[in-house]
Amino acid sequence: MSRWKTRLYRRALGRSVPVGEVAVPSRDLIAYCWFRGGLPWLRGLWWRWRLGTCGGRLFIGRRVRLRYPRYIRVGHNVSIGDDTWISGLSREGVHLGDHVRLREHVWVQATSTLDNLGVGVRVGEGTYIGPRCLLGAGGGITIGRHVTLGAGVHVLAENHAFDDPDRPIHLQGVTRQGVVIEDEAWIGNAAIVLDGVRVGRGAVIGAGAVVTRDVPAHALAVGNPARVIGTRGGMRTEGSSAPPSP
Numbered sequence: 001m002s003r004w005k006t007r008l009y010r011r012a013l014g015r016s017v018p019v020g021e022v023a024v025p026s027r028d029l030i031a032y033c034w035f036r037g038g039l040p041w042l043r044g045l046w047w048r049w050r051l052g053t054c055g056g057r058l059f060i061g062r063r064v065r066l067r068y069p070r071y072i073r074v075g076h077n078v079s080i081g082d083d084t085w086i087s088g089l090s091r092e093g094v095h096l097g098d099h100v101r102l103r104e105h106v107w108v109q110a111t112s113t114l115d116n117l118g119v120g121v122r123v124g125e126g127t128y129i130g131p132r133c134l135l136g137a138g139g140g141i142t143i144g145r146h147v148t149l150g151a152g153v154h155v156l157a158e159n160h161a162f163d164d165p166d167r168p169i170h171l172q173g174v175t176r177q178g179v180v181i182e183d184e185a186w187i188g189n190a191a192i193v194l195d196g197v198r199v200g201r202g203a204v205i206g207a208g209a210v211v212t213r214d215v216p217a218h219a220l221a222v223g224n225p226a227r228v229i230g231t232r233g234g235m236r237t238e239g240s241s242a243p244p245s246p
Contacts, residue, residue: 005029040079052088054078055098071120075099081106081131090120090137097125097145103133110137118158119178129153130189139176139195144183150207152190155179159195182217191226204232 005022009029022029044058050069056076063083066072071088075098080086082104088094090110096102100123110118119140123129127143130151135141138158149155157179161172177196181187185199188207193199200217209226219228 052093061104072096075125084108087111088120090118092120092122092140094120094137095122097123097127099126100124100129101127102129103131103151105132106135107133108135108137110140112138116174119176123147124183138174140178141181142179143181144185144201146184147181148186150187150189150191153187154192155181156192157195202232 005024005026009022009032024032040059040061041057043060043064047060047066047069048054048058050066052070052073054074055078057078058074059079061080061082061084064080065085067085067087068089071090071093072086073093074096077099078096079101081102084102084104084106086094086106086108087110094108094110106129108121110120112118118138121135121137121141121143123143124145124147126146127149128147129135129149130153132152133149134154134156136154136156136158141155141157143149143155157176159175160169161175162169164172175195179193179195180198181193182199182201182203184202185204187193187199187205188209190207191205191209191211193205193211197211198214199205199211200215200219202218203215204220205211205215205226206220206222208224209222210224211221212225215221215226215228218232220230220232221228
């Protein structure tokens with residue numbers, strides 16, 4: 001019975017990674033698959049034809065808002081959680097690779113005004129974007145494969161210009177450099193990644209960190225502003241304290 005439940009769980013949700021033995025009663029599993037798989041799959045059928053492209057199974061949560069859907073392109077087995085808001089309007093659009101999972105209340109936008117279109121967002125295969133994440137992609141956001149963004153992460157690829165103290169900031173326009181988060185990085189809960197930053201492959205950013213400059217591959221970075229305190233599998237830098245749990 002347990003193997004049957006595991007197969008049902010994997011098939012219903014289209015998991016691309018191995019899962020452990022399902023330990024809940026059968027009735028709880030069926031309810032879970034229906035609310036996380038069945039109903040979202042039906043909503044996905046309605047949305048598929050409206051998107052720019054859709055590679056296959058699409059799961060759409062309740063009260064999802066997809067603005068300018070023809071600019072949104074998704075791969076196979078993509079999941080978009082309840083109350084998520086995505087505006088695709090941008091020069092390059094919003095691209096979600098195979099097996100990408102957006103949790104509840106995610107917010108994605110590249111363009112605020114029609115006279116200055118933003119660049120857009122590209123998310124690689126197998127990436128997880130946690131609940132309440134915010135992606136402001138005016139300067140372009142590229143997120144690699146198998147990246148994990150914890151709850152409440154903000155990635156902000158745009159800044160207000162403010163050099164002239166005699167003019168209101170909202171009249172001075174914006175600056176844009178773009179953000180890159182490379183494959184297999186882990187961004188901890190409530191971290192903020194600011195414009196112009198590159199987070200290297202496999203890097204770990206601690207919870208609540210504010211990342212204002214590049215983080216090397218496999219580095220551990222914490223604090224505000226974030227500083228590198230060591231590397232994965234290596235010794236912490238001398239005199240530094242242990243990082244908070246990402």
